[in-house]
Amino acid sequence: MKHTLAVLVENRPGVLTHISGLISRRAFNIESIAAGYTEEPDTTRITIVVEGDEIEQEQVVNQLSKLVDVIKITDLTAVESIQRELVLIKVKASVETRSDIINIVDIFRARIIDVNRETMVIELSGDETKIDALCQVLEDDHGIIEIVRTGKIALSRGPIPAKDR
Amino acid sequence: MMTGAEAIIESLKNENVDVVFGYPGGSVLTLYDALYQANFKHILTKHEQGAVHAADGYARATGKVGVVIATSGPGATNLVTGIATAYMDSIPLVAITGQVAVPLIGRDSFQEADIRGITTPITKHNYLVKKVEDLPGVLKEAFYIARTGRPGPVVVDVVKDVFAAVLDYQYPKEVKLRGYRPIFAGNLETIDKVFKELSLAQKPLIFVGGGVNLSGASAVLRDLIEQTGFPVISSLMGLGCLPFDHPQFLGMVGMHGTYAANMATTECDLLLGIGVRFDDRVTGLLSEFAKKAKVVHFDIDPAEINKNVMAHLRVVGDLNWSLPALVERVKDVSAELKGHVQSWNDKVISWQQEKPLNYEHQTDLVMPQEVIEKVSQLTQGDAVIVTDVGQHQMWVAQYFGFKNPRSLLTSGGLGTMGYGLPAALGAQCGLPDRKVILFVGDGGIMMNCQELATAANYGFPVKVLIFNNQTLGMVSQWQRMFYGGRYSHTSLKGNTDFVKLAEAMGVTGLRVTKAEELDKVLEEALATPGPVVVDIRTPEKVDVLPMVPAGARLDQMILGGSEG
Numbered sequence: 001m002k003h004t005l006a007v008l009v010e011n012r013p014g015v016l017t018h019i020s021g022l023i024s025r026r027a028f029n030i031e032s033i034a035a036g037y038t039e040e041p042d043t044t045r046i047t048i049v050v051e052g053d054e055i056e057q058e059q060v061v062n063q064l065s066k067l068v069d070v071i072k073i074t075d076l077t078a079v080e081s082i083q084r085e086l087v088l089i090k091v092k093a094s095v096e097t098r099s100d101i102i103n104i105v106d107i108f109r110a111r112i113i114d115v116n117r118e119t120m121v122i123e124l125s126g127d128e129t130k131i132d133a134l135c136q137v138l139e140d141d142h143g144i145i146e147i148v149r150t151g152k153i154a155l156s157r158g159p160i161p162a163k164d165r
Numbered sequence: 166m167m168t169g170a171e172a173i174i175e176s177l178k179n180e181n182v183d184v185v186f187g188y189p190g191g192s193v194l195t196l197y198d199a200l201y202q203a204n205f206k207h208i209l210t211k212h213e214q215g216a217v218h219a220a221d222g223y224a225r226a227t228g229k230v231g232v233v234i235a236t237s238g239p240g241a242t243n244l245v246t247g248i249a250t251a252y253m254d255s256i257p258l259v260a261i262t263g264q265v266a267v268p269l270i271g272r273d274s275f276q277e278a279d280i281r282g283i284t285t286p287i288t289k290h291n292y293l294v295k296k297v298e299d300l301p302g303v304l305k306e307a308f309y310i311a312r313t314g315r316p317g318p319v320v321v322d323v324v325k326d327v328f329a330a331v332l333d334y335q336y337p338k339e340v341k342l343r344g345y346r347p348i349f350a351g352n353l354e355t356i357d358k359v360f361k362e363l364s365l366a367q368k369p370l371i372f373v374g375g376g377v378n379l380s381g382a383s384a385v386l387r388d389l390i391e392q393t394g395f396p397v398i399s400s401l402m403g404l405g406c407l408p409f410d411h412p413q414f415l416g417m418v419g420m421h422g423t424y425a426a427n428m429a430t431t432e433c434d435l436l437l438g439i440g441v442r443f444d445d446r447v448t449g450l451l452s453e454f455a456k457k458a459k460v461v462h463f464d465i466d467p468a469e470i471n472k473n474v475m476a477h478l479r480v481v482g483d484l485n486w487s488l489p490a491l492v493e494r495v496k497d498v499s500a501e502l503k504g505h506v507q508s509w510n511d512k513v514i515s516w517q518q519e520k521p522l523n524y525e526h527q528t529d530l531v532m533p534q535e536v537i538e539k540v541s542q543l544t545q546g547d548a549v550i551v552t553d554v555g556q557h558q559m560w561v562a563q564y565f566g567f568k569n570p571r572s573l574l575t576s577g578g579l580g581t582m583g584y585g586l587p588a589a590l591g592a593q594c595g596l597p598d599r600k601v602i603l604f605v606g607d608g609g610i611m612m613n614c615q616e617l618a619t620a621a622n623y624g625f626p627v628k629v630l631i632f633n634n635q636t637l638g639m640v641s642q643w644q645r646m647f648y649g650g651r652y653s654h655t656s657l658k659g660n661t662d663f664v665k666l667a668e669a670m671g672v673t674g675l676r677v678t679k680a681e682e683l684d685k686v687l688e689e690a691l692a693t694p695g696p697v698v699v700d701i702r703t704p705e706k707v708d709v710l711p712m713v714p715a716g717a718r719l720d721q722m723i724l725g726g727s728e729g
Binding site for chain 2: 009011018021022025058062063065066068069071072128
């Protein structure tokens with residue numbers, strides 16, 4: 001099963017090297033990884049989605065916890081949480097097909113953020129399945145030129161932050 | 166105000182470092198100048214690999230943090246094998262490397278290597294210091310991380326300009342690391358649960374490992390063993406933490422473990438793993454390892470629990486916390502516990518008597534096992550023993566008879582050939598009054614034989630006993646057993662005259678070719694001041710037995726000697 005981990009780390013050079021190095025050395029099965037600054041300037045938050053059974057998941061958490069720059073790891077799978085991913089999709093779009101694409105975009109509550117004579121760029125945030133579904137429709141009906149996805153980020157519901165869990 | 170280089174020397178003094186091992190070069194010139202001006206004790210090896218293994222040997226023998234210095238690029242990359250060796254065996258090291266100047270980083274400059282990136286998988290932590298004001302804090306953290314919790318190597322890569330830059334030096338009093346809080350005491354409730362399991366067990370077994378040697382918990386372990394009466398087995402790294410002749414001690418477990426230790430592991434119903442990591446050389450076929458047993462795992466590193474063997478109970482914490490707490494619980498019921506396991510103890514002892522370790526004695530040829538037994542007698546088991554890697558390493562583990570913790574220095578995890586000689590020099594440097602004896606093969610000695618010159622230069626009186634069987638013994642044993650006797654590139658026939666090699670480097674050289682010469686030459690070697698090499702000619706085809714073939718169950722041993 002998949003686990004979503006919120007990993008709080010020191011905002012220092014080399015931290016991502018340590019984390020990615022550990023993941024590859026231990027041959028962990030990582031589905032996505034997304035990092036960014038937080039409300040505290042010296043802390044970076046990394047969301048890691050791990051695929052594997054309980055034992056594997058325990059090893060990932062234990063080994064990551066050993067890294068000196070890792071401050072805290074919270075398994076957000078175990079608590080109520082909101083999970084989102086952002087995608088930008090460049091899709092083939094001619095004058096004739098634009099309106100159909102706009103319809104699809106509306107249905108998915110996505111946004112068009114760039115248009116030119118041959119393409120449109122669509123932005124969507126949501127959970128993985130929603131993004132997959134939009135990609136599928138656009139690919140089948142119009143053809144996708146390129147896609148970029150951020151990987152999942154997640155936040156627990158309620159007042160308790162990951163660092164205090 | 167002082168320079169970065171001077172700040173490093175001050176920090177070393179603050180950490181009570183009395184010696185560093187190293188090799189100079191372009192980017193550490195300023196640091197070496199400061200060492201010179203401060204007259205700081207430095208051991209110059211002949212190769213950076215020698216320096217890092219020496220620092221490792223020093224750390225293993227003394228329990229202090231070993232320090233090694235190397236220049237950027239090849240100097241730093243030559244440390245890699247030594248750092249990995251220390252990492253696998255949890256040895257505290259601080260490696261200070263020079264890095265090219267800030268404007269040159271990332272430009273493939275002369276002697277540039279990203280040693281931080283390279284050593285990330287083989288260090289407990291590492292740093293790149295680009296600002297001189299960061300130096301004191303980084304060094305404080307480096308030593309703290311290296312020696313606390315589960316020890317390990319830390320690399321501090323220092324950019325060349327930092328050594329010369331000036332700072333207002335203040336060594337921090339304490340370390341503040343949000344992400345690193347080594348555990349000392351764990352949960353007392355788990356000790357109660359362990360105690361419950363102990364009192365229920367019919368066939369308990371204590372399995373000790375390197376963690377006991379590293380944490381200095383041997384005395385309390387001996388207490389636990391006396392109070393419980395349980396039989397004990399050891400990993401290679403655990404040897405010495407209780408005396409080999411203790412009546413409850415069954416010897417080493419695993420691939421070349423004793424019959425009794427491997428049978429007891431297979432049959433036990435409770436296995437207390439203490440400071441062990443259940444390495445594949447110990448477990449054999451993992452799915453069948455101690456299958457009838459509940460496993461209780463004592464370790465300071467939570468990541469070791471459930472890594473290889475699933476634990477029914479985990480006791481995470483320092484052994485200096487958990488073992489005394491457990492002894493406290495068992496001491497009132499000691500007699501009951503002992504009574505409880507009497508029949509199991511009888512069974513275990515019968516295995517030991519039935520099939521003890523043994524080997525074929527020869528009248529004319531020098532058997533390697535015999536050399537080891539002889540050295541053990543001559544030194545009353547009191548020397549610091551260093552090994553290289555291979556057949557001789559396993560025979561030393563089987564036949565030396567260790568009495569004291571930290572008396573066997575060996576590359577257990579990484580299995581680094583070439584480790585032995587430099588590690589022995591480091592040990593001798595740290596313990597100048599102890600007898601340091603190296604057992605090494607004719608293959609391994611050549612991997613760092615340049616360090617014989619270091620031994621001569623500093624007069625380190627290490628006794629180097631080369632088991633010269635003209636072959637890569639362990640590899641050829643596997644070729645004999647599993648590759649139809651096709652000895653692909655394992656013959657070392659006629660390559661080197663080790664007596665002449667020793668003499669060329671300023672070391673006394675002796676030779677043993679016949680069994681009758683052995684006693685006399687060994688006595689002479691031990692009595693000769695300064696470093697001595699003894700070229701001992703041993704038979705080519707001798708197997709290390711018992712042997713559990715890789716991937717087999719522990720009770721599927723190939724036995725040796727007269728049981729053949």
